[in-house]
Amino acid sequence: QVQLVESGGGLVQAGGSLRLSCAASGRTISTSAMGWFRRPPGKAREFVAAISATGRTTYYADSVKGRFTISRENTKNTVYLQMITLKSEDSAVYFCAARRLSTAAMMMIDYDYWGRGTQVTVSS
Numbered sequence: 001q002v003q004l005v006e007s008g009g010g011l012v013q014a015g016g017s018l019r020l021s022c023a024a025s026g027r028t029i030s031t032s033a034m035g036w037f038r039r040p041p042g043k044a045r046e047f048v049a050a051i052s053a054t055g056r057t058t059y060y061a062d063s064v065k066g067r068f069t070i071s072r073e074n075t076k077n078t079v080y081l082q083m084i085t086l087k088s089e090d091s092a093v094y095f096c097a098a099r100r101l102s103t104a105a106m107m108m109i110d111y112d113y114w115g116r117g118t119q120v121t122v123s124s
Contacts, residue, residue, distance in 0.1 A: 022096030
């Protein structure tokens with residue numbers, strides 16, 4: 001079992017930046033692909049970014065390309081999501097997820113473990 005805990009969310013003005021962290025415990029995530037998803041108010045959960053176990057492959061939703069960067073530090077069992085130039089439409093609960101497999105994926109069904117989420121609110 002893997003436990004995932006997100007942190008770093010908060011209230012930020014439009015145009016600002018935040019860095020989310022996802023700390024894993026229970027076992028190493030060095031062989032796991034990781035992903036970030038978000039659930040905007042009143043909407044379904046959606047894909048944001050994913051990274052392979054090695055970090056060599058990353059995927060991004062079109063809406064965040066060029067503004068968000070996913071990265072990982074396997075030695076710290078942690079994954080990050082750096083967000084810049086935030087917009088009001090980025091407001092959401094952000095979730096971290098882990099796969100048993102090492103290849104990055106963009107579908108929620110491909111992930112086996114989930115965190116409880118962290119709230120990001122962008123004021124315009």
